Amino acid sequence: MKQxxxxxxxxxxxxxxxxxxGCLAGPVTAAAVILPKDFSHPLLNDxxxxxxxxxxxxxxxxxxxxxxxAVAHCSVQEIEAINILNASIKAMHKAIxxxxxxxxxxxxxxxxxxxxxxxPHECIIKGDGRxxxxxxxxxxxxxxxxxxxxxLDLDYPQYHWKTNKGYPTKSHRDGIRNTxxxxxxxxxxxxxxxxxxxxx
Numbered sequence: 001m002k003q004x005x006x007x008x009x010x011x012x013x014x015x016x017x018x019x020x021x022g023c024l025a026g027p028v029t030a031a032a033v034i035l036p037k038d039f040s041h042p043l044l045n046d047x048x049x050x051x052x053x054x055x056x057x058x059x060x061x062x063x064x065x066x067x068x069x070a071v072a073h074c075s076v077q078e079i080e081a082i083n084i085l086n087a088s089i090k091a092m093h094k095a096i097x098x099x100x101x102x103x104x105x106x107x108x109x110x111x112x113x114x115x116x117x118x119x120p121h122e123c124i125i126k127g128d129g130r131x132x133x134x135x136x137x138x139x140x141x142x143x144x145x146x147x148x149x150x151x152l153d154l155d156y157p158q159y160h161w162k163t164n165k166g167y168p169t170k171s172h173r174d175g176i177r178n179t180x181x182x183x184x185x186x187x188x189x190x191x192x193x194x195x196x197x198x199x200x
Contacts, residue, residue, distance in 0.1 A: 003042065004130060005130075006036075006131065007037065011103075013105045013133060014033065014096060014133065015032070015034075016030060016031065016092045016108055016134070017030065017031060017128050018088045018109070020165075020166065021085075025161065025185045026149050026152065027073040027079075028073070028145075029141045030072055030088065031069065031071045031137040031141040032098070034099065034103060035067065035133045036067060041061065041132070043057075043058060046135055046138060047138040047139045048142075058136075066136065068101040069140060070095045070097075071095060072097075073094075074087040074094070078090065092113070093116050096116055106119055107134055108127065109128045109137070149161045158175040158178065159176070
């Protein structure tokens, strides 16, 4: 696998990414990571290209070797109040504010972001497959959010969140269809493909 560059600039740079934007339930989670400029790892890439085992193996490596990292969630209530795009960006801002070192530059996965303080930033489409600091943030965001959904699955096994993590799979939608929505579902999302009334 071709080694990705660690970061976009020569500044103290934080990479940030989110997980869970396309889910029907649960929080949206973001991470921000500042890696050493000479950091490298042959496995690290966009978290969607990694197996669950690889992501969880990389997490402690990232957390140990990063100069700073932070993870933050925006709740279902926040998603409903400000919409999923703004909640995703708010989660990134929360993560950046949790860093022990203030970055001089922010590399953002995707094409939308709101200015954070007076720190310059750049949005990079598919940035999690182009720069290691964004890839590291994607791994942390994905694994921490998966942990939340697996914990929620213990109380709501009918939705199969242990396996689908809240994404709109057939098993998830069957659970909604059969038992209605839970308090952790995003009610402003189209939970079922049919125009059915759901007992919330």
